Amino acid sequence: MKAAVVLIALSVLAIPFPAATQTVEPGQTPAADAPTSAPLVTQEPSPVSPAADRPVSWKGLPLNLLSDQKRIWSFPARLARGQSWIPATAVVGTTTGLFFVDPTEAAYFHRTPAFHGWNNIFTSNATLAGTIVVPASLYAAGLVRKDPKMQHTALLAGEAVADAEIVTTVLKDATKRVRPAGIQAPGNFSDSWFESNGSLIRGNGSFPSGHAIAAFSVATVIARRYGNHRWVPYAAYGLAALVGFSRLSLSAHFLSDVFMGGALGYSISRSTVLRQ
Numbered sequence: 001m002k003a004a005v006v007l008i009a010l011s012v013l014a015i016p017f018p019a020a021t022q023t024v025e026p027g028q029t030p031a032a033d034a035p036t037s038a039p040l041v042t043q044e045p046s047p048v049s050p051a052a053d054r055p056v057s058w059k060g061l062p063l064n065l066l067s068d069q070k071r072i073w074s075f076p077a078r079l080a081r082g083q084s085w086i087p088a089t090a091v092v093g094t095t096t097g098l099f100f101v102d103p104t105e106a107a108y109f110h111r112t113p114a115f116h117g118w119n120n121i122f123t124s125n126a127t128l129a130g131t132i133v134v135p136a137s138l139y140a141a142g143l144v145r146k147d148p149k150m151q152h153t154a155l156l157a158g159e160a161v162a163d164a165e166i167v168t169t170v171l172k173d174a175t176k177r178v179r180p181a182g183i184q185a186p187g188n189f190s191d192s193w194f195e196s197n198g199s200l201i202r203g204n205g206s207f208p209s210g211h212a213i214a215a216f217s218v219a220t221v222i223a224r225r226y227g228n229h230r231w232v233p234y235a236a237y238g239l240a241a242l243v244g245f246s247r248l249s250l251s252a253h254f255l256s257d258v259f260m261g262g263a264l265g266y267s268i269s270r271s272t273v274l275r276q
Contacts, residue, residue: 053148054275056155061162068163068272091263098256103189105248105255106180110189115249122246124211131161131214131243138222153225160217160269167264168213172205179206181251192254209253209261215243216265217273224274240265 056064078084109115135157142150178195192206219236226232244262247253253261270276 053152054156054273056152056159058155061155061159064159065162065166068159068268069166071272072163072167072268087267091260095256095260095263098254098259102192102254102256106183106189106251109248110180110183110251119246119250122242122249124250124252127211127215127243127246130239131211131218134218134222135161149225153221156225156273157218157221157269160221160265160273161214163272164213164217164265164268165210167268168208168210168261171208172210175205175207177206177254177257179252180254189254206253207257207260208264209244209247209257211247212240212244212253212258212261213265213268215240216262217269220266220269221274224270224276 075084079088135154138157139151139154142148142152142154176194178192180189180192183189183192216237219240223233223236240262244258247258248255
């Protein structure tokens with residue numbers, strides 16, 4: 001019953017995936033037989049082009065965040081207009097399926113000692129620090145090299161993390177899911193919803209994974225803006241996936257928590273922050 005409530009919430013969750021739209025070259029007028037009701041959307045430049053920069057600066061970040069949050073939480077209205085149904089349905093459907101896998105997966109990682117060495121390296125603090133260090137280092141390198149694109153990429157990554165963490169805190173406090181580590185074996189890993197005594201400020205619940213959403217937010221910004229280097233997306237998403245796996249091996253999250261965190265991080269960065 002509790003999981004059913006979560007599924008209903010997921011159906012209107014803020015997953016702002018890119019919507020397919022008709023594009024028109026800048027300065028181009030629509031064809032005479034084109035529907036007059038179709039919106040004119042200028043063609044987006046390549047994500048690796050400096051001209052594709054969304055305006056971003058330290059001074060402009062607060063207004064950008066306000067605009068982003070409005071775009072994120074108005075996503076259900078876009079669903080009502082028939083936009084983005086396919087990717088949203090795919091994410092909700094996959095998450096639903098993972099709910100049934102969660103008890104088995106969580107029980108396994110809760111009792112196995114196989115990842116003890118791994119967990120000593122990929123601790124919660126270490127993965128969090130790594131997610132912060134990457135955009136910070138990128139910004140510092142941009143300053144040294146006088147590279148505006150690199151500096152803007154770092155700021156956009158920071159903006160994406162801030163947006164994602166706001167969403168995460170709201171969802172954690174709404175679902176109050178207990179972390180696997182908080183369920184004593186042989187406890188009932190199937191009954192984890194609305195049981196946590198989370199904080200309205202810290203969002204201590206399990207769903208979704210805050211580490212995963214932050215890691216995939218940073219990875220998506222970097223991968224999209226430096227996709228002309230073929231190795232960059234593989235490295236970015238690969239490192240983000242390692243962060244996600246560490247949340248499972250540490251019994252900090254269920255598999256559905258990590259998957260939803262990754263999906264939200266990707267979609268918020270791409271559709272809301274980069275507007276692609």
